[in-house]
Amino acid sequence: SAVISQKPSRDICQRGTSLTIQCQVDSQVTMMFWYRQQPGQSLTLIATANQGSEATYESGFVIDKFPISRPNLTFSTLTVSNMSPEDSSIYLCSVEFGESYEQYFGPGTRLTVT
Amino acid sequence: GNSVTQMEGPVTLSEEAFLTINCTYTATGYPSLFWYVQYPGEGLQLLLKATKADDKGSNKGFEATYRKETTSFHLEKGSVQVSDSAVYFCALATSNNNDMRFGAGTRLTVKP
Numbered sequence: 001s002a003v004i005s006q007k008p009s010r011d012i013c014q015r016g017t018s019l020t021i022q023c024q025v026d027s028q029v030t031m032m033f034w035y036r037q038q039p040g041q042s043l044t045l046i047a048t049a050n051q052g053s054e055a056t057y058e059s060g061f062v063i064d065k066f067p068i069s070r071p072n073l074t075f076s077t078l079t080v081s082n083m084s085p086e087d088s089s090i091y092l093c094s095v096e097f098g099e100s101y102e103q104y105f106g107p108g109t110r111l112t113v114t
Numbered sequence: 115g116n117s118v119t120q121m122e123g124p125v126t127l128s129e130e131a132f133l134t135i136n137c138t139y140t141a142t143g144y145p146s147l148f149w150y151v152q153y154p155g156e157g158l159q160l161l162l163k164a165t166k167a168d169d170k171g172s173n174k175g176f177e178a179t180y181r182k183e184t185t186s187f188h189l190e191k192g193s194v195q196v197s198d199s200a201v202y203f204c205a206l207a208t209s210n211n212n213d214m215r216f217g218a219g220t221r222l223t224v225k226p
Contacts, residue, residue: 001160033213042203043158045213058213092157094214100146100165101207103214105158 002027002097004106012112013083020079021109023093028073031096033103034066038089046091049076083113116141120204120217127194127224135189135220137178137204145206147171147180147187148214152201161189161202194224 003026013019023032032049047055047068055068070076080087090110094103121136139145146165150158162171167182176191187204204217 042216042218048213094158100163101209101214102146102148102160102163103207104160105150107157 002029002095002104004093004095004104006093006106006109008109009107010110010112012114014114015084017083018079018081019083019111020077021091021093023076023078023106025074025095029095029097030073032070032076033094033096034068034076034078035092035094035105036089037092037108043092046078049078049093080111083111085113087111088113116145116206116208116215118204118206118215118217121220122218123220123222125220125222127222129196129224129226130193131224133189133191133194133198133222135202135204135222137187137189137217139185139187139204139206141185141206141208143208145208147178148205148207149176149178149187149189150203150205150216152203152219154200158203194222196224196226198222199224 005024007022034046035043037043045058046061047057049068049070051070067079090108092108094105117140119138148163149161151161152158162173164171164180170179178187178189201219201221203219207214
């Protein structure tokens with residue numbers, strides 16, 4: 001498995017501002033992902049963070065709103081831009097590890113937009 | 115496309131009761147199946163997995179068997195504890211896509 005940390009663990013932000021979330025892994029991994037978990041709901045994949053190239057976004061998510069960086073094999077950032085109260089969620093990064101496509105998750109960033 | 119249907123709950127049980135949380139899936143190819151647990155205020159933890167038909171995953175007293183004939187991966191535990199109170203997610207992944215598909219989650223509350 002892998003040890004995954006996220007910063008910040010939580011934040012309260014004002015409408016119209018942006019927040020950058022960091023995800024750090026203790027070993028090199030090929031696949032990194034960003035998910036959103038809205039209150040009381042399941043996880044929705046935002047994008048796959050690709051090292052050295054642009055992230056691959058899922059339907060309903062766009063780069064202008066959720067820009068992602070992946071400068072190396074152990075680190076990624078997700079920015080939530082021009083925030084609105086609807087962006088209040090838990091944001092989770094994950095890594096794929098092993099041969100059976102299992103993913104390991106960071107502790108999450110709890111974002112509240114007022 | 116790939117999807118997971120999970121008993122939504124919430125489920126409330128007394129300590130030492132038997133637990134079953136149903137999960138069925140639809141997938142192309144040969145999926146790997148997973149159960150994740152999310153304790154209050156925390157991220158997701160991998161609870162158990164199974165990678166091929168008839169495999170049984172087990173961990174911390176929880177078990178689930180990969181049933182290809184019924185496309186199911188039901189989670190069971192013989193005697194739940196208060197500390198098992200959490201949200202449980204069934205999930206699948208295949209080699210055909212990079213992402214993992216999650217069920218809706220089932221909130222379990224165990225009362226002493």
